[in-house]
Amino acid sequence: MEKHSVSRLIGAPPGYVGHDEGGQLTESVRRKPYSVILLDEVEKAHQDVFNVLLQVFDDGRLTDGQGRTVDFTNVVVIMTSNLPGDPADFFRPEFINRIDDIVRFHELTxxxxxxxxxxxxxxxxxxxxxxxxxxxxxxxxxxxxxxxxxxxxxxxxxxxxxxxxxxxxxxxxxxxxxxxxxxxxxxxxxxxxxxxxxxxxxxxxx
The missing domain is CATH 1.10.8.60 (Helicase, Ruva Protein; domain 3)
Known part of the structure; x- marks a missing residue:
């Protein structure tokens, strides 16, 4: 996931193409505040995307490109990862500390x-x-x-x-x-x- 993906999540700022459309993430939650969000292979996300997720996990809200505050307190976020080792070795401590639980799946034999x-x-x-x-x-x-x-x-x-x-x-x-x-x-x-x-x-x- 590239850096510009942040604009897709929360919407483009004023003066940029797509400003009126809203972000895919914020607009979906604004319309359906009781949601389950699945982020597949989250380890591939750009660091700026992690910063957005930190705001969601910490404050329970996001401000979209149009300046509207979107409430995430009734949203469940599920993230998947294919990391071979301990997630703590890859993700920043402040990110790991805001995750409620980590479920590890062992390889099938x-x-x-x-x-x-x-x-x-x-x-x-x-x-x-x-x-x-x-x-x-x-x-x-x-x-x-x-x-x-x-x-x-x-x-x-x-x-x-x-x-x-x-x-x-x-x-x-x-x-x-x-x-x-x-x-x-x-x-x-x-x-x-x-x-x-x-x-x-x-x-x-x-």
């Missing part, structure tokens, strides 16, 4: 993946339920999806694409190739080290 796989599969399960098809995924298949969908650098981000490629796309091909009646079961298992997807028809159809 391979051991964390199985519950995430099951949560992602719930979306697939609901879609199949709408067609009267049950989804049955073995424990071995869940572990295989966890292996394929985990990346040490990106955590679980590749998992959604993995489930799309390994399960959803394969099921789509099966469902397009032949009619499948209600009460069929889509089974996902591991055979010879590879994921296998098949649709088993109920006994009355056999």
């Amino acid at each position: 391979r051991e964390n993946m199985a519950p995430i796989v099951e949560m992602q599969l719930e979306a697939v399960r609901h879609r199949l339920d709408d067609r009267g098809i049950e989804l049955d995924v073995s424990t071995e298949a869940i572990n295989k999806l966890a292996d394929l969908g985990y990346d040490p650098a990106f955590g679980a981000r590749p998992l959604k694409r993995t489930i799309q490629r390994e399960i959803v796309d394969r099921l789509a091909m099966i469902l397009l190739s032949r009619p499948v009646e209600d009460d069929s079961v889509a089974e996902v298992d591991v055979v010879d080290g590879q994921l296998e997807v098949r649709v088993r028809v109920p006994a009355h159809q056999v």
Whole structure:
């Protein structure tokens, strides 16, 4: 976030382009004083932006480019950061001291993946339920999806694409190739080290 971003937050001063428009931050809070503000990757902000935030945290108000005082006392500010170490080593002490709480998230490990796989599969399960098809995924298949969908650098981000490629796309091909009646079961298992997807028809159809 560059230095000129301050003008975008609180509005341009008199005589500058955009003075009549108000700032994105101050105008939003002025119109909706009960708000939650999310500042993503706040460590990338210019120092002048931190000075603005200090005023919000300290005084609970900001003066916009038009001279209006905007009340921030009913605003919750949430900031995210990708700093690898202690935030106190990066941010100024007066900034850290005005933060109510800091929540640290540890990196995902391979051991964390199985519950995430099951949560992602719930979306697939609901879609199949709408067609009267049950989804049955073995424990071995869940572990295989966890292996394929985990990346040490990106955590679980590749998992959604993995489930799309390994399960959803394969099921789509099966469902397009032949009619499948209600009460069929889509089974996902591991055979010879590879994921296998098949649709088993109920006994009355056999």
